Structures are given as structure tokens and as C-alpha cells.
Amino acid sequence: MKVLGISGSLRRDSYNTTLLHNVPLELELWDGLKSIPPYDEDDDVEPAPPAVAEMRAAVAGADAILFATPEYNASVPGQLKNAIDWLSRPFATSVLRNKPVAVVGASTGAFGAVWAQAELRKVLATAGARVVEGDVAVGHAHERFDANGVLMDDNLLEQLHEVADALVTEASLREAVAA
Ligand SMILES: Cc1cc2nc3c(=O)[nH]c(=O)nc-3n(C[C@H](O)[C@H](O)[C@H](O)COP(=O)(O)O)c2cc1C
Numbered sequence: 001m002k003v004l005g006i007s008g009s010l011r012r013d014s015y016n017t018t019l020l021h022n023v024p025l026e027l028e029l030w031d032g033l034k035s036i037p038p039y040d041e042d043d044d045v046e047p048a049p050p051a052v053a054e055m056r057a058a059v060a061g062a063d064a065i066l067f068a069t070p071e072y073n074a075s076v077p078g079q080l081k082n083a084i085d086w087l088s089r090p091f092a093t094s095v096l097r098n099k100p101v102a103v104v105g106a107s108t109g110a111f112g113a114v115w116a117q118a119e120l121r122k123v124l125a126t127a128g129a130r131v132v133e134g135d136v137a138v139g140h141a142h143e144r145f146d147a148n149g150v151l152m153d154d155n156l157l158e159q160l161h162e163v164a165d166a167l168v169t170e171a172s173l174r175e176a177v178a179a
Pocket of ligand 1: 009010011013014015016017070071072073074075106107108109110111112113141
């Protein structure tokens with residue numbers, strides 16, 4: 001099973017990217033977010049801009065996607081929302097349609113990007129993805145990882161396990177239906 005990890009942060013030492021490294025799955029991290037151009041419906045034609053085509057191919061080739069999102073001003077960072085706008089078209093046949101996805105998040109604030117996670121789930125559901133239940137909200141992220149990037153909170157690690165399990169279960173069900 002191929003699970004793609006997408007961090008919504010472009011920052012080198014991102015807590016969200018670090019969070020993805022703590023997921024008990026063999027994730028393939030996709031790191032092309034910074035190269036995605038701003039969505040322009042005039043450019044959303046075939047062939048798609050190369051970076052967009054590569055992103056769509058990566059998502060199409062994955063059985064499931066795990067997003068880790070920061071929270072910017074109580075919402076999803078613009079660069080991540082922009083990428084999802086590209087992924088969501090063409091609407092009826094987009095690479096997100098029926099794709100099993102899960103959302104976790106980290107922020108340096110107290111609440112662990114819960115608003116951004118909720119908004120990202122709404123956006124993904126609107127695009128037709130199968131959003132699995134469960135969230136992991138890593139608040140005070142600057143205090144939650146050790147020097148090796150290991151999450152130092154057993155409850156959060158347990159929640160991360162549960163979300164990963166739910167995502168794999170959903171992806172397996174979809175594979176069984178498709179077979
Ligand atoms: C533009 C901007 C807006 C932010 N807004 C919020 C916010 O609304 N809530 C919050 O908890 N943290 C907010 N933060 C702090 C982020 O949680 C913090 O920068 C976090 O480390 C970002 O995730 P990353 O480490 O994966 O890059 C904001 C940071 C930036 C740069």
C-alpha cells in the first residue's frame with residue numbers, strides 16, 4: 001500500500017513535516033508544494049503545468065494520503081489550499097475523488113491547528129475525497145519533539161497510530177471494492 005504524506009508547511013524545520021516522520025507507516029513524503037503555481041483557471045488545461053501534472057500523478061498513484069497542516073490565521077495555509085484547488089479539478093474525475101485521506105496538524109499555539117484541520121477536512125470532502133475520522137492536534141509543537149524529531153507524548157502517538165490505522169483500513173476497503 002502506498003501512502004503519500006503531504007506537509008502543508010514549506011519551512012525546512014517544519015513541525016508538521018516532523019510529525020509526518022512519526023507516523024507508524026511507510027510514508028512517501030511529497031515535497032513539491034513550493035513549486036505549485038497559483039491556481040489560474042486559464043492555466044488549468046491539458047497539458048497541465050509540469051509541477052501540477054507531477055503532483056496529480058503522485059496523488060493518483062497513491063492509495064491514501066495523510067496531510068499534516070499548520071494553521072495560519074485560523075485556517076489552512078494558502079500554499080496548501082492552492083495545491084488542493086489544483087488537485088480538485090476536473091471536478092468529476094479529479095485525482096482526489098474517492099481518495100482515502102486523513103488530516104493531522106501541529107502548531108505552536110495551544111490548540112494544535114484544530115481549526116485548520118477542520119477546514120482542510122471540509123475542503124477535501126468538498127473535493128470528493130473520503131476523509132477518515134480522527135485528528136491529531138499537536139499544540140505547543142515547539143515543546144513536543146525531542147532533538148531527533150521524536151514526538152514526546154504517548155497520547156498523541158497513540159492518536160497518530162489510530163489515524164494511520166483508520167486510513168489504511170479505508171484504503172484497503174476501497175481496494176477490495178475495486179478488485
Ligand atoms: C502567517 C502565520 C500565521 C499563523 N497563525 C497561527 C494560528 O492562527 N494559530 C496557531 O496556532 N498558530 C499560528 N501560527 C504559528 C504556527 O503554528 C507556527 O509557525 C508553526 O510552527 C507552523 O507550522 P510548521 O512548523 O509546520 O511550519 C502562524 C504562523 C504564521 C507564519
